[in-house]
Amino acid sequence: MEGTQGSPLMLIYTLQELLGHDTVQVELIPEKKGLFLKHVEYEVSSQFFKSSVYRRYNDFVMFQEMLLQKYPYRMVPALPPKRMLGVDREFIESRRRGLKRFVNLVARHPSFWDDILVNIFLSYNGQDIQNKMRESSHGVGDEYMLCNFATQAKDFLPADIQVQFAASRELIRNIFNSFYKLRDRAERMAGRAIDNATDLLGFGKELSALGSDTTPLPSWVAPTHSSWGALKQALKGLSVEFSLLADKAAQQGKLEEIDVVEKLNLFLDLLQSYKDLCERHEKGVLHKHQKALHKYSLMKKQMMSATVQNKEAESVEQLESRIVE
Numbered sequence: 023m024e025g026t027q028g029s030p031l032m033l034i035y036t037l038q039e040l041l042g043h044d045t046v047q048v049e050l051i052p053e054k055k056g057l058f059l060k061h062v063e064y065e066v067s068s069q070f071f072k073s074s075v076y077r078r079y080n081d082f083v084m085f086q087e088m089l090l091q092k093y094p095y096r097m098v099p100a101l102p103p104k105r106m107l108g109v110d111r112e113f114i115e116s117r118r119r120g121l122k123r124f125v126n127l128v129a130r131h132p133s134f135w136d137d138i139l140v141n142i143f144l145s146y147n148g149q150d151i152q153n154k155m156r157e158s159s160h161g162v163g164d165e166y167m168l169c170n171f172a173t174q175a176k177d178f179l180p181a182d183i184q185v186q187f188a189a190s191r192e193l194i195r196n197i198f199n200s201f202y203k204l205r206d207r208a209e210r211m212a213g214r215a216i217d218n219a220t221d222l223l224g225f226g227k228e229l230s231a232l233g234s235d236t237t238p239l240p241s242w243v244a245p246t247h248s249s250w251g252a253l254k255q256a257l258k259g260l261s262v263e264f265s266l267l268a269d270k271a272a273q274q275g276k277l278e279e280i281d282v283v284e285k286l287n288l289f290l291d292l293l294q295s296y297k298d299l300c301e302r303h304e305k306g307v308l309h310k311h312q313k314a315l316h317k318y319s320l321m322k323k324q325m326m327s328a329t330v331q332n333k334e335a336e337s338v339e340q341l342e343s344r345i346v347e
């Protein structure tokens with residue numbers, strides 16, 4: 023997809039190019055380190071950097087915070103929550119998947135993938151990764167302080183930008199709500215497939231136990247002894263079939279988790295990052311507007327005093343015109 027020459031608003035990459043830029047794996051390291059407070063550590067492997075590094079959850083937190091400082095008006099994905107107490111295997115696995123989605127969205131973001139922060143996080147193997155990230159961003163403001171388009175930003179925006187912003191935000195909200203419901207249904211279907219696999223396996227085990235029973239038969243059933251032996255053989259054969267069905271059901275459940283649920287979660291994370299961006303935008307604009315109104319109020323009070331000068335009055339009018347704009 024070719025973008026408009028000179029316009030920073032047009033994306034020049036196709037979806038396949040974005041997805042193919044890097045694939046990052048996040049795997050749980052079984053050992054827990056630490057003398058008193060145990061923590062979980064992850065192995066993060068980048069295909070693009072051909073690297074494999076160890077990271078803790080707090081490293082991901084600092085990485086995200088620094089991205090937000092440098093790119094406050096970009097879609098920075100959210101992190102999965104950190105639970106302090108009662109961490110179980112299911113929660114740890116869910117968080118691992120969330121971290122994997124987060125780092126892949128960052129690594130495939132065209133505004134991030136050349137950033138030194140991403141390079142350090144995915145490839146730095148030295149001591150104290152957090153301090154290394156701090157050093158790389160020391161004295162560096164947000165991206166627009168050094169951006170060539172910063173002084174011309176308004177020239178690229180349509181006149182009805184606020185209307186378009188509100189419409190797109192509402193559209194994203196509706197899409198998010200619909201996909202959230204789809205993800206929940208997909209999770210339930212995957213869960214039912216796994217539960218079905220457990221029941222099929224248990225059914226097969228019971229059949230196998232019956233077929234392997236060695237309890238002596240009483241004398242009065244001696245004439246039918248051969249029939250009972252044949253029945254046990256049939257039960258054991260049937261248990262094998264149920265085991266095969268259980269394996270297929272378990273595989274189906276895992277496929278639904280990986281190919282459906284996780285992809286829906288990835289899309290939801292992407293939509294959530296857009297919603298978060300909208301909130302940061304509104305808070306930032308509102309904060310600046312409130313500061314301008316406060317300054318305007320102070321200068322109005324100065325105008326009411328007998329010592330106000332013409333130059334001060336002119337500056338108040340200029341401020342008022344900027345607020346109206």
